[in-house]
Amino acid sequence: METGLTVTRPATETVTVELADRSYDILVGHGALDQLGARLSAMLKRPRVFVLTDETVERLHRHRLDEALRPVGISTNWKALPPGEKTKSFSNLEGILDWLLENSADRSDILIALGGGVIGDITGLAASLMKRGMGFVQVPTTLLAQVDSSVGGKTAVNTPRGKNMIGAFYQPRLVIADTELLETLPARELRAGYAEIVKYGLINDADFFTWLETHGEEVLALEPDAIAQAVATSCRAKAAIVAEDERETGVRALLNLGHTFGHALEAANGYAPDLLHGEAVAIGMALAFRYGAAEGITPAEDANRVRAHLEATGLQSVIPGKQGGPYTAENLVSLMQQDKKATAGRVPLILARGIGKSYIHQDADLASVETFLQAELL
Ligand code: NAD
Ligand code: MG
Secondary structure, eight states, X not given: OOOSOOOOOOSOEEEEEOOXXXXXXXXXXXXXXXXXXXXXXXXXXXXXXXXXEEHHHHHHHHHHHHHHHGGGTOEEXXXXXXXXXXXXXXXXXXXXXXXXXXXXXXXXXXXXXEESHHHHHHHHHHHHXXXXXXXXXXXXXXXXXXXXXXXXXXXXXXXXXXXXXXEEEXXXXXEEEEGGGGGGSOHHHHHHHHHHHHHHHHHHOXXXXXXXXXXHHHHHTTOHHHHHHHHHHHHHHHHHHHHHOTTSSSGGGGGGTTHHHHHHHHHHTTTOTTSOHHHHHHHHHHHHHHHHHHTTSSOHHHHHHHHHHHHHTTOOOSOTXXXXXXXXXXXXXXXXXXXXTOBTTBOOEEEXXXXXXXXXXXXXXXXXHHHHHHHHTO
16 A cells, blocks of 8 residues: 655765764765754753854855754854965964954853864864863865865864974864755865765775766766765765774874875975865875886776776876976975875875775885886876
């Protein structure tokens, strides 16, 4: 008998980051922000929150957050900073803390980060410092922030001596990844975030990579089920790694797949906006797979699949510009040695024995990396 009832996918998927008494949920889905009010009501002593955002996101999405909180009677106190990486500065950190003090924030209050990774990183650091730690909630609005920066508790600001050099591990109490907020994101930012999604498949989930080969276009078109599934799978992958190694003393380093090459490319390019972080990571992952192939570690066929998928989604997979550009093999290798993750002159590289079979290659032979890069740049 037809009952008239249909089973529908839940609108929101919950991924839990298991960190004992600091465990938290990541709510993923189209319209997930609707659950913010109820979740906050259960956490707050007083019906008010502080919200930090950037001016672009404030213009586009402030009304969504206000709407989500109005029914539960939680008032919001907003501060918007200019968009862009330069915002992650000491002086802005001080400004945020002063604004919180001026408004008598205390440890039982919650500071919400509404924005991309820039806002998430500086807001988390401010929350960790405010009276030695106030509540912190992430509402990421870029794809990169939804699948990467909002999960795992790394917070930071930049200094003229380097990116993310000053920071703390400070976990949020809740993350809400509302995939509907991504609809206003420029296509290039979306693709850059997609590179980090591909990364999770390449690290340890070959089936997910295969799924992306088929469904990547739907993900990038923000088809609700596809984007939610991609974000939730990515968050589950990151949550599992963070739960195992919160402070990156071991397995968390796998998340740097493509990043040692990628950071060197970004640095060599002077962090200019013509190479976004995710774009550099895409090239870096392709390089890691091809270097592995050159060293007899990675099947060439897998390196080709990585390259083909990145290119199919509009990402680059080779070093741009070739000769005459800002990139030389010597310069890139020297930048790799300066990487924050390098210890005692040794550079760990994340390599792969195949798609979904990444591992930490502790002692990369930089001479062979340089030879490889020379050939890439011909
Ligand atoms: P971002 O925060 O600068 O956002 C990119 C741009 O998109 C900005 O101009 C922003 O105003 C705009 N934007 C944000 N949401 C939007 C929306 N929904 N619609 C339209 N425009 C929108 O950059 P990002 O790529 O999100 O994050 C990069 C930062 O994240 C870097 O500072 C990086 O160091 C950091 N990061 C941190 C971690 C971590 O674990 N903490 C991990 C990866 C990256
Ligand atoms: Mg990254």
